[in-house]
Amino acid sequence: MNRSLVAAIVLGAGAAAGIAPAHAAEYPSEPLNYVICFNPGGESDITARIQEQALKRHYKQGVVVSYKIGGGGSVGWSDLVHSTKPDGYTLAGHNLPHIVLQPLQRGNAGYQTSDLENVYIFESTPNILLVRNDSPYKTLKDFIAAAKGKPSGLTLGGSGSASANELGTIMLNKAAGIRTTYVPFTGSGSAAPALMGGHVSGLMSYSTMAIEHKGKFRALAIMTDERMKVLPDVPTFKELGYDLVEGAYRGVAAPPGTPDDVVKKAAAIFEDVMNDPEVVKKMDENGFKIEKMGPEQSTAFVNSRIPLYKDLVKDLGQAKAK
Amino acid sequence: MNARTKDRVGSLLALVFVASLAVQRDYSTSFGGIFPDSIMILLVLLVLATFVLSFTPHAAMKDRVREGAPEAAEDLPRRKPMVVVAVILLAWALLLRPVGFALSSIVGFTAIAWYLAGERKDPKVILRSALVGIAITAALMLVFGQLLRVPLPRGSLL
Amino acid sequence: MLSNLLTGLQHLATLQNLLLVIAGTTVGMVAGALPGLTATMAVALLVPFTYAMTATNGLVLLGAIYMGCIYGGAFSAILINTPGTPSSIGTTFDGYPMARAGRGEQAIVAATIGSAIGGVFGVIALIFLAPLLAEVALRFGPAEYFWVGVFGLTIISSLAQGSMLKGLAGAAIGVLISTIGIAPVGGDVRFTYGSVAMQGGVDLIVILIGLFCIPEVLTIASRAHVRAESLEYKRDKGVFWNTTKEVLAQRANLLRSSIIGTIIGILPGAGGSIANLVSYNEARRASKTPEKFGTGHLEGVVATETANNAVVGGGMIPLVTLGVPGAPPDAIIYGVLMLQGLHPGPEMFKERADVTYTFMLGLGLSALVMVPIGIYGGRLLTRFVATLPKRYLVPGIAILTIIGSYAIRNNITDVILMLGFGVVGYWLKYLGFEASPIVLGLILGPIMETGLVQALLIGQQYSSPWTALFVSPLSWILIALSFLSFVWPYFGPLRRKFQKPALAPRQP
Numbered sequence: 001m002n003r004s005l006v007a008a009i010v011l012g013a014g015a016a017a018g019i020a021p022a023h024a025a026e027y028p029s030e031p032l033n034y035v036i037c038f039n040p041g042g043e044s045d046i047t048a049r050i051q052e053q054a055l056k057r058h059y060k061q062g063v064v065v066s067y068k069i070g071g072g073g074s075v076g077w078s079d080l081v082h083s084t085k086p087d088g089y090t091l092a093g094h095n096l097p098h099i100v101l102q103p104l105q106r107g108n109a110g111y112q113t114s115d116l117e118n119v120y121i122f123e124s125t126p127n128i129l130l131v132r133n134d135s136p137y138k139t140l141k142d143f144i145a146a147a148k149g150k151p152s153g154l155t156l157g158g159s160g161s162a163s164a165n166e167l168g169t170i171m172l173n174k175a176a177g178i179r180t181t182y183v184p185f186t187g188s189g190s191a192a193p194a195l196m197g198g199h200v201s202g203l204m205s206y207s208t209m210a211i212e213h214k215g216k217f218r219a220l221a222i223m224t225d226e227r228m229k230v231l232p233d234v235p236t237f238k239e240l241g242y243d244l245v246e247g248a249y250r251g252v253a254a255p256p257g258t259p260d261d262v263v264k265k266a267a268a269i270f271e272d273v274m275n276d277p278e279v280v281k282k283m284d285e286n287g288f289k290i291e292k293m294g295p296e297q298s299t300a301f302v303n304s305r306i307p308l309y310k311d312l313v314k315d316l317g318q319a320k321a322k
Numbered sequence: 323m324n325a326r327t328k329d330r331v332g333s334l335l336a337l338v339f340v341a342s343l344a345v346q347r348d349y350s351t352s353f354g355g356i357f358p359d360s361i362m363i364l365l366v367l368l369v370l371a372t373f374v375l376s377f378t379p380h381a382a383m384k385d386r387v388r389e390g391a392p393e394a395a396e397d398l399p400r401r402k403p404m405v406v407v408a409v410i411l412l413a414w415a416l417l418l419r420p421v422g423f424a425l426s427s428i429v430g431f432t433a434i435a436w437y438l439a440g441e442r443k444d445p446k447v448i449l450r451s452a453l454v455g456i457a458i459t460a461a462l463m464l465v466f467g468q469l470l471r472v473p474l475p476r477g478s479l480l
Numbered sequence: 481m482l483s484n485l486l487t488g489l490q491h492l493a494t495l496q497n498l499l500l501v502i503a504g505t506t507v508g509m510v511a512g513a514l515p516g517l518t519a520t521m522a523v524a525l526l527v528p529f530t531y532a533m534t535a536t537n538g539l540v541l542l543g544a545i546y547m548g549c550i551y552g553g554a555f556s557a558i559l560i561n562t563p564g565t566p567s568s569i570g571t572t573f574d575g576y577p578m579a580r581a582g583r584g585e586q587a588i589v590a591a592t593i594g595s596a597i598g599g600v601f602g603v604i605a606l607i608f609l610a611p612l613l614a615e616v617a618l619r620f621g622p623a624e625y626f627w628v629g630v631f632g633l634t635i636i637s638s639l640a641q642g643s644m645l646k647g648l649a650g651a652a653i654g655v656l657i658s659t660i661g662i663a664p665v666g667g668d669v670r671f672t673y674g675s676v677a678m679q680g681g682v683d684l685i686v687i688l689i690g691l692f693c694i695p696e697v698l699t700i701a702s703r704a705h706v707r708a709e710s711l712e713y714k715r716d717k718g719v720f721w722n723t724t725k726e727v728l729a730q731r732a733n734l735l736r737s738s739i740i741g742t743i744i745g746i747l748p749g750a751g752g753s754i755a756n757l758v759s760y761n762e763a764r765r766a767s768k769t770p771e772k773f774g775t776g777h778l779e780g781v782v783a784t785e786t787a788n789n790a791v792v793g794g795g796m797i798p799l800v801t802l803g804v805p806g807a808p809p810d811a812i813i814y815g816v817l818m819l820q821g822l823h824p825g826p827e828m829f830k831e832r833a834d835v836t837y838t839f840m841l842g843l844g845l846s847a848l849v850m851v852p853i854g855i856y857g858g859r860l861l862t863r864f865v866a867t868l869p870k871r872y873l874v875p876g877i878a879i880l881t882i883i884g885s886y887a888i889r890n891n892i893t894d895v896i897l898m899l900g901f902g903v904v905g906y907w908l909k910y911l912g913f914e915a916s917p918i919v920l921g922l923i924l925g926p927i928m929e930t931g932l933v934q935a936l937l938i939g940q941q942y943s944s945p946w947t948a949l950f951v952s953p954l955s956w957i958l959i960a961l962s963f964l965s966f967v968w969p970y971f972g973p974l975r976r977k978f979q980k981p982a983l984a985p986r987q988p
Contacts, residue, residue: 065528075889183934282821362656
């Protein structure tokens with residue numbers, strides 16, 4: 001928070017002194033470099049691909065989706081913070097809870113949560129509890145009863161460590177007083193075959209996977225406030241008596257020190273893109289939940305999550321291997 | 323270096339590598355260390371075995387046989403060009419950040435091409451090397467930068 | 481099925497689609513030949529070109545790029561000892577020695593014919609056996625993947641030239657390098673030497689280019705003063721037909737490599753990088769002349785290149801049936817399927833059969849198209865590399881290594897790392913630590929670690945979590961295979977000893 005505050009003050013002073021870059025008024029006048037910090041084919045990549053066409057209407061010089069992969073996103077974000085020109089023409093996709101948990105968990109993640117200049121948060125993928133179609137667990141109640149029957153016997157696969165999926169599993173364990181073991185996979189895609197093959201009892205996955213594998217998986221409950229339109233038959237945890245709302249939130253961030261008006265213009269462009277009927281249709285079809293949080297809103301949202309995640313972080317990676 | 327000495331130097335280097343990892347051991351979850359720790363132990367055992375075996379009379383005998391063989395006299399690659407090219411390559415890579423891909427590549431390419439031209443190091447050779455360097459750099463920038471849209475380093479100083 | 485195939489054929493046989501296949505295959509071959517541009521990257525980078533196309537056209541184009549790319553990796557493997565993609569690592573073992581002996585064109589012809597046959601085989605399996613084979617993929621859970629990794633490591637017993645101990649030590653070094661960065665399970669930050677850039681770990685491509693290419697560049701530089709160079713080119717008129725005949729005569733090798741490639745392609749998470757090495761190992765084991773492998777032996781090139789192109793079709797099997805990408809580039813294709821509103825599973829074979837079958841047939845066609853383009857392009861490329869003055873060849877390869885190691889992650893640190901590994905690799909080779917076991921360890925490390933730790937987590941239900949590694953029959957099959965594979969090289973000489981006296985009395 002401090003650093004971006006200082007940056008804002010410095011920039012404000014700069015603007016007052018009349019040294020603000022002259023071309024800021026014409027943003028965008030250069031191509032956009034849209035950096036994806038995760039593997040191609042993942043949720044972040046697919047979202048960027050959905051947005052790309054609509055973005056091109058605003059960035060007339062072009063949109064380049066490029067990849068800076070590694071460290072669960074930290075390599076790309078660290079690069080954004082430390083060696084990217086803050087002109088608004090390089091934006092990186094970012095991801096909650098990652099950008100909060102990494103600096104909390106690691107000695108040095110290469111960036112601080114507050115270093116990232118939030119531009120826009122445009123989607124979320126709520127956590128969803130999935131089992132196989134032929135599983136004996138027909139409802140969440142069945143699942144929890146079974147988990148109570150075999151302490152530490154049930155396993156839940158999910159995407160990544162210190163991810164929304166793992167947090168969701170921990171939250172469920174706490175709320176229901178059970179002890180399922182979370183098994184992290186490298187991405188939501190690679191967790192799916194483990195459930196199909198019966199190697200894990202269920203998945204704590206994202207809404208997108210429930211849509212993609214409709215014919216094979218049964219969704220027991222979803223961690224949203226209200227039922228999702230595309231999954232009308234899936235009850236929320238809230239309805240079933242567990243106040244659990246959690247998922248991954250994705251958006252774009254700019255390097256620290258990006259002029260405020262540029263951030264605002266970029267946010268306006270993303271707002272417009274997320275209103276594009278074609279984009280909305282594809283997001284819906286694929287199970288993404290559209291969020292619309294501008295710069296202030298998304299920063300406030302990120303800050304509001306920090307205490308919650310801090311509370312859960314000590315429970316991460318608890319299962320003993322011995 | 324004969325095979326025994328190579329074994330010993332190689333073993334020691336591998337041990338240094340393991341040590342450099344071992345001092346960084348600091349796992350925050352209970353399963354972050356299981357795999358690397360077991361492999362480290364395995365590597366140490368393998369390396370110790372290699373080291374110890376190099377002292378056996380059998381290894382000494384093998385080396386004596388090899389020294390007598392004709393291929394022992396095989397001409398070693400000339401060291402100097404290798405060192406020079408390696409140094410130019412390193413400079414090339416280090417220049418990427420400050421001056422960007424285009425300039426560092428033209429300079430790096432020209433330098434190597436000129437150096438390897440041997441005795442005929444007149445200005446014409448430099449010019450020709452530079453022209454080829456510029457052409458290849460431009461072609462690659464076209465393919466990667468324009469067609470594939472891989473943003474190449476531009477250089478922070480320029 | 482038949483009517484679907486015919487529909488697919490009809491759709492494919494439009495001028496537009498045929499041109500897309502040819503263009504895609506060619507572009508893929510070029511990308512594959514450039515070190516650092518993997519099939520995954522090439523397909524990902526070219527996705528935007530498909531936005532303006534129909535689902536069919538886009539998929540046909542991307543499939544052709546993928547197929548061409550895997551094949552294109554053979555060019556750089558053979559000509560400059562650098563696997564253009566990780567799928568061609570094994571091709572360097574025999575391909576490069578062939579090129580150095582002036583038989584580069586022969587190696588390329590062999591790679592081409594092998595790639596085409598493997599590619600077509602994989603596609604046939606995809607079309608006819610997809611649902612059946614997909615079930616096999618699901619049998620593999622974490623424990624089984626761990627044992628697949630162990631099985632893969634046993635290849636060292638035939639890769640290691642000279643000391644077995646050093647081969648194993650090299651593999652352990654490779655595995656340890658693979659643990660640098662964020663742990664795949666648990667997210668521990670490990671062994672980064674204090675650098676944030678290292679949190680992403682060391683990329684396989686960076687090591688591949690460093691260990692395989694840089695030592696070769698330095699060696700060529702050191703010999704630049706010698707006029708008659710190792711990379712000479714011998715003109716040989718009948719090379720295409722003679723080599724083709726020779727390749728086609730290796731029926732067992734072609735079939736075995738195709739099957740290995742298809743099966744490894746089906747397994748999610750394992751791809752061409754493993755298939756080509758396993759296939760190389762098996763070809764060598766089955767060969768009557770195993771000692772010739774590594775010295776420029778045609779069978780080696782055929783084995784690796786057949787297997788890696790069979791991976792293409794194989795990897796699509798779980799993708800179109802289960803929505804599970806079999807190999808990394810399939811993940812991109814999966815993304816495109818989702819964007820186009822195509823849902824893997826029965827729907828793809830019924831409602832959207834026209835798209836699916838056109839796509840699959842397009843893949844097969846691109847495997848065939850590779851032959852004329854590859855032979856012609858390969859001939860030009862071989863001559864070009866062989867006749868290029870060394871003072872241009874050395875910096876020319878150097879610039880490719882630099883741009884390749886940069887482009888894989890847009891990271892300058894990777895370029896410096898690549899050069900560092902290159903110099904270290906040169907010394908390690910001098911000390912008797914070969915590059916291939918290190919690379920093998922690097923490829924298999926993450927598969928083994930992920931499998932092991934996940935199995936241990938799943939094993940919480942047993943009194944000892946390690947039990948989870950030994951519960952399934954499939955695990956035991958893999959353990960037995962690993963054991964056999966490991967001790968086999970020691971049995972070889974023994975077997976021959978027994979066979980010789982048996983043959984002797986027959987001679988008059």
